[in-house]
Amino acid sequence: MGRIVLVTGGARCGKSAFAEEYAKTMHEEVAYIATAQGKDEEMKKRIEKHRARRAAMHWQTIEAPFEAEKAIAICSAPIIVFDCLTLYLSNLLGQEQMQALSPEEREEKILESFLYLGEAASGRTGETIFVTNEVGAGIVPENALAREYRDLSGLVNQQMAKMAHSVYLMAAGLPLQLK
Numbered sequence: 001m002g003r004i005v006l007v008t009g010g011a012r013c014g015k016s017a018f019a020e021e022y023a024k025t026m027h028e029e030v031a032y033i034a035t036a037q038g039k040d041e042e043m044k045k046r047i048e049k050h051r052a053r054r055a056a057m058h059w060q061t062i063e064a065p066f067e068a069e070k071a072i073a074i075c076s077a078p079i080i081v082f083d084c085l086t087l088y089l090s091n092l093l094g095q096e097q098m099q100a101l102s103p104e105e106r107e108e109k110i111l112e113s114f115l116y117l118g119e120a121a122s123g124r125t126g127e128t129i130f131v132t133n134e135v136g137a138g139i140v141p142e143n144a145l146a147r148e149y150r151d152l153s154g155l156v157n158q159q160m161a162k163m164a165h166s167v168y169l170m171a172a173g174l175p176l177q178l179k
Contacts, residue, residue: 002124006160008132009170016050016083018168018175019129023079024057026127031060031077033068035088050083065091069113072120072128080121085114085132085160086153093149103148107155114156118163130164132157 007019023030038044051061059081064071068088072080092098092113098106121128135153161167167179 002122003127003166004118004121004160004164005127005129006132006157006164006167007129007170007175008134008157008161008167010134010137013170014173015131015133015170017053017173018170019081019083019131020053020057023081023129027078029077030057030079030081031062031075033062033064033071033075033080033082035063035065035068035082035084035091037065037091066095069116069120072117072124075124078126080126080128081131082121082128083131085117085130085156086135088117089114089152089156090149093145093152106148107152110152111155111159114159118160122163130160132160134169 005019005022007015007022009015034047034050036043036047036050038047060077062071062075065088068082072082089110092110093106098109101109121130133153134157136150141147141150161179164179166177168175169178170176
């Protein structure tokens, strides 16, 4: 049975760097599942910065903005870094077929998708390190979609934390082990 580690925290707090360092200490063979999509120049620059940081590690990179549970299930690397759950949520939520559903139906589908993700990680041998963001600690967003995203992020994080063997909260580049 695979182990799940969840690394959470706010924006730019060192989550990805911590997850990558954690993975390096576990094994030299690591797969990196990237969920970001370079739809604009700013996002392309962020993706390139992450790639540059990983370049020296010679890790296998798997781009999986959708159906990431399949990428996890077939990955043979002993360690997976999955970066990140909240970008993956954004990808799923933005799909046309998802927007055609009611908010209640979307919540059900989203939580089901993340359950499959966690089950795929639990069903493999090795360790999967999921990176996620805490997005609900600020002000209430002004529009319905942003509030739905915030709420779903919190629900997804709770669901994944329950499945995780270890949970780390990052703050100012420092890890605090919660579980």
